[in-house]
Amino acid sequence: MTSAMDTRTPEPQAIGNPITRSAIFMVLTLAPGSDAASQVRGWCGDIAALTRSVGKRVPDGNLSCICGFGSSAWDALFGNPRPAALHPFREFGVAGRQAISTPGDILLHIRAEQMDLCFELATQLMAALGDAVVVVDEVQGFRYFDMRSIIGFVDGTENPVGRKIGDFTLVGDEDQAFAAGSYVLVQKYLHKMDAWNALTVEAQERVIGRTKLADIELDDAVKPSCSHSSLTTITKDGKEVKILRDNMPFGKPGAGEFGTYFIGYARSPEPIELMLENMFVGKPVGNYDRLLDFSTAVTGGLFFVPSADLLEELADREPEQASVTP
Numbered sequence: 001m002t003s004a005m006d007t008r009t010p011e012p013q014a015i016g017n018p019i020t021r022s023a024i025f026m027v028l029t030l031a032p033g034s035d036a037a038s039q040v041r042g043w044c045g046d047i048a049a050l051t052r053s054v055g056k057r058v059p060d061g062n063l064s065c066i067c068g069f070g071s072s073a074w075d076a077l078f079g080n081p082r083p084a085a086l087h088p089f090r091e092f093g094v095a096g097r098q099a100i101s102t103p104g105d106i107l108l109h110i111r112a113e114q115m116d117l118c119f120e121l122a123t124q125l126m127a128a129l130g131d132a133v134v135v136v137d138e139v140q141g142f143r144y145f146d147m148r149s150i151i152g153f154v155d156g157t158e159n160p161v162g163r164k165i166g167d168f169t170l171v172g173d174e175d176q177a178f179a180a181g182s183y184v185l186v187q188k189y190l191h192k193m194d195a196w197n198a199l200t201v202e203a204q205e206r207v208i209g210r211t212k213l214a215d216i217e218l219d220d221a222v223k224p225s226c227s228h229s230s231l232t233t234i235t236k237d238g239k240e241v242k243i244l245r246d247n248m249p250f251g252k253p254g255a256g257e258f259g260t261y262f263i264g265y266a267r268s269p270e271p272i273e274l275m276l277e278n279m280f281v282g283k284p285v286g287n288y289d290r291l292l293d294f295s296t297a298v299t300g301g302l303f304f305v306p307s308a309d310l311l312e313e314l315a316d317r318e319p320e321q322a323s324v325t326p
């Protein structure tokens with residue numbers, strides 16, 4: 001956690017924790033019925049203690065768990081008040097090149113230096129949830145050489161650091177009841193590695209907008225406006241707006257599966273959605289991200305991550321305050 005985060009109250013979840021070697025991403029849907037909802041509410045108060053219990057066993061393991069809730073799940077579980085900018089995942093793009101929305105009520109982003117810690121915490125969290133949820137997606141991610149994505153380029157370089165992490169990812173005065181919360185968008189991508197590997201390194205570099213070996217940004221004179229870097233660099237009122245990414249490679253070589261689990265945190269969904277629009281629709285329209293010629297998004301979800309303090313409080317929220325949106 002950065003010092004800037006420490007000065008904030010309430011305490012955020014572990015969004016600013018350093019990038020780890022291993023991660024598990026789980027997307028769950030709520031089982032129907034009020035029993036399931038009350039089970040999940042109670043479980044919100046157990047997450048921190050379970051994370052402490054498992055994490056204590058490997059002091060250098062950096063175990064953390066971040067928990068977020070989708071828009072309709074928020075209404076069903078906690079009712080009002082609700083986070084101001086929380087809404088269902090917005091789809092972008094055209095058939096064949098689309099950021100699709102897939103079911104998801106709860107997101108778990110479990111990180112540690114070693115997979116056994118992630119695995120054990122996921123096991124404990126799922127045991128505590130019992131049949132109150134259905135697991136709709138589960139991905140084990142690993143760190144790949146030199147922090148590279150599975151397509152061979154270093155990933156995460158332009159992430160904010162230090163105080164900027166909190167500035168770019170944590171809700172502030174704009175929504176005081178949800179201060180120190182965050183919005184997180186996830187997408188599971190599968191890559192066409194044969195086609196990608198058939199490109200020359202120079203052609204790949206023009207797709208990403210950076211050099212492959214040294215990870216240096218291409219000069220503006222040679223960097224295409226459709227490069228991934230160009231389309232995901234955004235500004236508001238003349239200032240660059242960043243998001244915090246902790247993407248992880250995953251896959252099954254024997255099955256020909258090569259993937260990137262994209263995860264981006266921001267203090268509002270807006271910048272992440274603008275990046276998606278630029279990538280999938282193009283800027284201007286049609287000038288889309290050529291990385292998408294080699295990558296298909298097979299899932300998509302938007303979640304709100306309450307502060308750690310609010311997460312504990314939600315466990316005690318009176319069920320009658322919760323309401324299902326029609």
Ligand code: HEM
Binds near residue numbers: 155273
């Ligand atoms: C297909 C999956 C993706 C892969 C393999 C990928 C990979 C990369 C790589 C290699 C870089 C350059 C190094 C860096 O600064 O991290 C990068 C930059 C970046 N990516 Fe992605 N990315 C993917 C999807 C996305 C998505 C969906 C978004 C946003 C919605 C996004 C946002 C960004 C941003 C903001 C940067 C930094 C741009 C800059 O400031 O230069 N990426 N990505």
